[in-house]
Amino acid sequence: MELQLQNLRKQYGRKCAVNNVSADLVPGVYGLLGANGAGKTTLMRMICGVLKPTSGSIRFNGKTMEQLGEKYYARLGYMPQDFGFYPEFTAREFMLYMAAVKGLGKRRAKKRTEALLEMVNLSDAADKKIKTYSGGMKQRLGIAQAELNSPSILILDEPTAGLDPKERVRFRNLISDFAREKIVILSTHIVSDVSSIADTILMMKQGSFLLQEPMSTVTDSIRGKVWEFFVDERAAEKCCREFSVVNLRHENGMVRLRVIEQAAPTKNAKTAEPGLEDLFMFHFGGENQEQGVKEYVGKI
Amino acid sequence: MLAKYEFLKILRKKSTLAVMTVSLILTGFLFGLPVMQYQTYNQDGVIKGAEGIAYEKRQYAKLSVSLSDEYVAETIQEVQGLFKNPDNIGNDGNEQFLIGDAYWNKIAPREKLLNLIANTYSNPKDIRGYNDLPDLDIEDGASFYKTMKGKVKTLLNDPSRGLSDKQKEYWGNMADQVDTPLQYGYYGGWEIIISSFELLMFALFAICIVIAPVFSGEYQAGTDAVILSAKYGKTKLITAKTAASLLFGTAAFILHIIVACAPVLIAFGTDGFDLPLQIANTAIPYPFTFLQAVLINIGIIYFVLLAVIGLTLLLSAKMKSPYLVLIILVPILFIPMFLAPNGTAGIYNLTLFLLPYRSAMPEFGKYISYQFGGLVLDALTVRAVLYGFLTIIMLPLAGLGFRRHQVS
Structure with missing residues (x-):
């Protein structure tokens, strides 16, 4: 099973939302990372066939989406960001409706609906109207509908947005359960969501893939560039202006800084084990640094 | 299965119930007004x-007759007498009229019939009453019926109608199909229904308000991405939504009808369903009974409804919000209400109709027809x-609009 993205491009007037993106995706969990506006959602919409690329193609097992038609959509599960529900429907009705749209037979639809509602812990609330659901319950229902047809390609766009930490952990576990033998593309800007479950990291910046690396080696490129050191508060402000600060913590009247730099920022700086968040900041830190400095200066 | 869910989606909305309730009450009220306001007179x-309706029907019981030439002649002679x-x-300075028992006993119970007879003999541009009957020479x-046909011919030849020879032939042939002698009788209920049809526009x-969110509601709710990326989202779902x-449109239409x-029919009765339209106006060329005329026009309004549903769905598929759909529909449906025809010919009038x-x-009595080369069709067709x-x-x-919709 292979999903090929070939030179995908989406242009809105002068703005290029997705620029010549290519990738060969095989079963596994892909964490799609990028700052807001990087083109993640646009890319996912194109993969799901709800947004037409300006150029390029998407092939599944060698055939284009257009050639496959309904067969492609039959193997797709999609949970868009902030997607709506039918407030007057109960969760069970919504699932059965989605099952019908996905072409499931009556018996299978019922069976999958019950199983998935159980799996996402919504069995007890299955006959309640969706308008009475909390944000977390809606998100769980969202992933349940995406999984209804046991898709080969599962696209999840910011599935943990707006969830509390407990819900996010539960959600990550659900995704791990669903991910077996599937191509799962999980978009988020919450790095910790993907670091624990992704096999591969796809990082997008300004519409292009910045990197496509296995999770195990994705941080190798910044090994030796992540530093930690202590400074006083006045120096911390200066450091925030000069360096790419990943983390800042007050400890015993001092400030512990974690920065990404090619060379040691201070004499007492020690290298640290790089994480996905460091990598994210390494690539996107510049975009957020000005804001970060303002916030820090505002606090002190 | 999908159509069932789509139908449920329409029905489940609170707005559907609210809009339909208001619309049904309004329709019932508008059509019920003639019943509530009905009044007739006697001495x-x-x-x-209801009492007035019952009185009127009692008067008509004596008038369920065949309008043979002999009967018409006798009636005219009676009035002349x-x-x-x-x-x-009596005289108001302009015209003479009957007063006292002569009016209340001999004219009032059948004034409509007498006016019908008088108008058949009149110049098409004049409206006559029973008091013109003394002027007729029926020796x-x-x-x-010869006069009736002659009047139709005069109407067709009126230059202001701008009818071609083909159109005149078409209407002449149609009028020839009217069965004579006409059977007269009470038709109060049908007359009210026929004259109130345009009230069904509400x-x-x-129905359009309820249908407007069928596609655009998905865009507005943000469910478009999920359903369009599903197996049948771009195929069977569209058929289901349309169906x-x-x-819903058909069911709601039947309910409104x-x-x-x-x-109206409960109050006035179904009397007259099998009587010819010509007893309301002898210049009508359509050879229909009142029931046929009502059913045919209901059928045409249903066709209008289907097209309006089609337009609503098209706009719904193209617009991001149901409100935008309605903003376009309102002028299409209601601006013509304020445009009056200035005749029955010319592009403006023919388009307006x-x-x-x-x-x-x-x-029915306006001879509105359209000619396409050698083919003439009446307005109803x-x-x-x-x-x-x-x-x-x-x-x-x-x-197609929904299928091509781009989620953004």
Whole structure:
């Protein structure tokens, strides 16, 4: 099973939302990372066939989406960001409706609906109207509908947005359960969501893939560039202006800084084990640094 | 299965119940007004409501007759006789009329019939009453049907109608199909229904309000991405949405027709369903009974409804919000209400008679026809064909609009 993205491009007037993106995706969990506006959602919409690329193609097992038609959509599960529900429907009705749209037979639809509602812990609330659901319950229902047809390609766009930490952990576990033998593309800007479950990291910046690396080696490129050191508060402000600060913590009247730099920022700086968040900041830190400095200066 | 869910989606909305309730009450009220406001007169004064209707029907019981030439001649002679007695005559300075028992006993119970006879003999541009009957010369018989045909011919030859020879031939042939002698009788309920058809425009708009979110509601709710990326999202779902909309539209239309017609027919009775339209106006060329005329016009309004549903779905597929759909629909449905025809010829009038609001009005006696080369079609046929065609065109376009929708 292979999903090929070939030179995908989406242009809105002068703005290029997705620029010549290519990738060969095989079963596994892909964490799609990028700052807001990087083109993640646009890319996912194109993969799901709800947004037409300006150029390029998407092939599944060698055939284009257009050639496959309904067969492609039959193997797709999609949970868009902030997607709506039918407030007057109960969760069970919504699932059965989605099952019908996905072409499931009556018996299978019922069976999958019950199983998935159980799996996402919504069995007890299955006959309640969706308008009475909390944000977390809606998100769980969202992933349940995406999984209804046991898709080969599962696209999840910011599935943990707006969830509390407990819900996010539960959600990550659900995704791990669903991910077996599937191509799962999980978009988020919450790095910790993907670091624990992704096999591969796809990082997008300004519409292009910045990197496509296995999770195990994705941080190798910044090994030796992540530093930690202590400074006083006045120096911390200066450091925030000069360096790419990943983390800042007050400890015993001092400030512990974690920065990404090619060379040691201070004499007492020690290298640290790089994480996905460091990598994210390494690539996107510049975009957020000005804001970060303002916030820090505002606090002190 | 999908259509069932789509139908449920339409029905479950609180707005559907609210809009339909308001629309049904409004339709019932508008069609019920003639019942509530009905009044007739006799020597003792005004008789209102059900009592008035019952009184009128009793008067008509004596008038369920075949309008043979002999009967018409006798009736005219009878009125002429009444006018010969000066004690029966009143005068307002302009015209003479009957007064006292002569009017209340001999004219009032059948004034409508007498006016019908008088108007058959009149110049097409004049409106006559029973007091014009004394001027008629019927020494050689009434020749009522010969006069009726002659009047139709005069109407067709009126230059202001701008009818071609082909059109005149078409209407002449149609008028020839009217069975004579005409059977007269009571037709009060049917007359009210036929003259109130355009009030159903509110029902059509209410149906559009409910249908407007079928596609655009998905965009607005943000469910478009999920359903369009599902197996049948771009195929069977569109068919299901269309079928559910048509099913809802049809069911709601039937309900409105029942609410509109039932009170009128209960109050006035179904009497006259099998009587010819010509007993209301002898210049009408359509050879229909009242029931046929009502059913045919309901059929045409249904065709209008289908096309309006098609247009609503098309706009719904193209617009991001149901409100935008309604903003476009309101002028299409209601602006023609304020446009009056200035005749029956010319592009303006001929177009106006085809717009949804005017299409609800049957205009049986106006000789509105359309010529396409050698082919002449009357307004009713053109409306049916036009709106049927628009439905066939717009429903697939609506589907295409949704299929091509880009989630953004």
